[in-house]
Amino acid sequence: MEQGRLFKIVYHLLDKGRATAPELAEKFEVSVRTIYRDLDAISAAGIPIYTVQGKGGGIFILPEFVLEKSLLTPQEKEQILMALRGLAAVENSRTDELLTKLGGLFRVQGANWIEVDFSDWHKNTAGAELFDELKRAVFSCRRVSFSYFAGEGGGTVRTVEPVKLIFKSKDWYLYGFCLLRNDYRFFKLTRIKNLTLLPETFLRRKADVPELKPTIQQERLISVRLKFSPAAAFRVYDEFTDTVEKDAQGSLYVTVNMPERTLYSYILSYGDAVEILEPDELRRSVKEKLTRMAEKYKT
Template sequence: MSVSRHFELVYMLLNEKTLTAAELAEHFEVSTRTIYRDIDILSAAGIPIYSSRGKGGGISLMDGYVFNTSLLSGQEQDDILIALQSLTAAKFPEIEDVLGKLSRLFKKDRSSWIEVDFSPWGSEESQRELFPLLRKAITANRIITFRYFNTAGEQSDRSVEPASLLFKNKSWYLTGHCLTSNGPRIFKISRMKDIAVTDDNYEPRPAVPFTEAEDSIMRSTIEVTLKISAEGAYRVYDEFAEKMITHNEDGSYNVTAEFPEGNWLDSYLLSFGILLEDIRPEHLRKRILSNMDAIRRKLNPT
């Protein structure tokens, strides 16, 4: 069943009054049997649609029928359009057509005050194509393959039954059953390379609750306390929850948070550069200093 096809069918009848099943079948590239099945579904949903035989016959809506937009408030109409516009960022199929038709039905200007783009600044077009690629694999139950880089910097080849896309803490993740490691896994999409959708199908498995998946990511964590200079306020408020932050009298900030262990943590802390004034626990502070010495030696080998 195609909800967007049903909506467009009603929309066409509102404008054209009467169309034959053959005309609708040709427009939607489906069989006439599918069109008659759509009519039955719409009738069962309370839409006064019927078909008539003979000269001038076809499929019509009952005279006087109008889509009662007053059932939705102006704010609710705006909310629907904004939600649909957000889906265009993930290249959801047919959204632009549905968005245009609803805008005309609601008599709303398509000029937009919101635009959603999940890709990083300056990213290539190929990165923007990941969403429709992964969506196709998930909806068609197709196994995907890719190279993956974990937080330790290790590279591995993966074969995965994709289940869903997850947006968490400013990043996109793919959940699914990893055939390589034989278990449910979460993969950060930015670390997935050479993604390919295979012709191999799979039977969907029971969904893994997000809390369980999150526990698997946070299983090996360390509590870290950072002191960040006043000039680093933008990083503090961009990246940490209010309850993790203490604003010191000298203008600096103390942040206490749980982080997953691994090379990723070292790289993340080094990204603060001169904004970072202290790190605890002590063994992590020493490790970061050792990394800084290694960087200094590489940049100044003489």
């Protein structure tokens, strides 16, 4: 227990920069006298601790001091390298040199466990460039300006203070404070055009960032019962995973809540491989749409 407390005191001082003996005593639930004994033990171990008396004083560790690599467990070393691999997966700049240095320092070969490819099958690299520019804006606290095309159609020019990049439901989003709406908003990256990093910076305080909403966009959901032909099985299993039922003829059945805004376009994307079973109102509505579509192809 005492050895664990010594390490925690060192980590605390490295993290906070300074502390007083009463603060440490309260944090670790021991007496001030015990803290001073701990500090003597830490100093005897070769860690350069010094104290400053008076206002603004306290207990410090020399800023040149770094923890020995032996203080990290093998699991912690592996986790650090895996985290860097995750960062490298969405980096345009190379992190191979840093990974090589830390791998040599830790004597651990980090597993290349993740890969993210922003390009589509047509090798469009615009998504990666947009992501990289927004990431730079987040890190440097720079405002960005872009044209944004909302789901209802039409574009607006937005100036945004970017907070973070979020991956949700197969898409990347920018979360930030929109000066046009005077509120925090989500922006789907595929709808952002003509991005410009502005020279103005902004001060991001923790208190300024509200708790993230549980979903990217609150939409009215409709419970739908669908029947798919066996020919669509590859796509059905991709998109509905373990919610699929199958009958003796190989037809597939799914009951799912779907957003009203994209419901028709999604169902029609299956062509004649899908049939709406429920609700009746939606079934009639799609039938009417198909009738109007057929009218367009009479000649």
